[in-house]
Amino acid sequence: MVTYVYTCEVCDKTAELTAEAAYQAGCDMPPIMGTWGTVSPRTCDECGIQDTAWFALVSGTKPDQLSDRRKTAIERILTGPESALPRRQPDQA
Ligand SMILES: [Zn+2]
Numbered sequence: 001m002v003t004y005v006y007t008c009e010v011c012d013k014t015a016e017l018t019a020e021a022a023y024q025a026g027c028d029m030p031p032i033m034g035t036w037g038t039v040s041p042r043t044c045d046e047c048g049i050q051d052t053a054w055f056a057l058v059s060g061t062k063p064d065q066l067s068d069r070r071k072t073a074i075e076r077i078l079t080g081p082e083s084a085l086p087r088r089q090p091d092q093a
Contacts, residue, residue, distance in 0.1 A: 004017065053066060
């Protein structure tokens with residue numbers, strides 16, 4: 001079973017879940033919600049899209065005016081799904 005590390009870009013909550021479990025938990029993240037490598041909100045069940053990098057961009061914020069936090073979120077989004085794969089210790093590989 002493939003699992004991904006779901007990271008909420010607003011509250012930084014992370015969870016390692018299957019796509020279906022993440023969807024059921026209210027995570028708005030690929031592969032069920034949105035597309036890997038495409039900027040869209042990456043939120044958990046408790047956070048709203050108004051605090052996401054995506055929302056800042058569609059609201060007219062220039063990419064170079066984004067906060068470092070949002071730039072980091074976009075970098076993670078653009079490098080998915082690799083950036084969402086669970087990190088295994090060498091002895092667990
Ligand atoms: Zn959150």
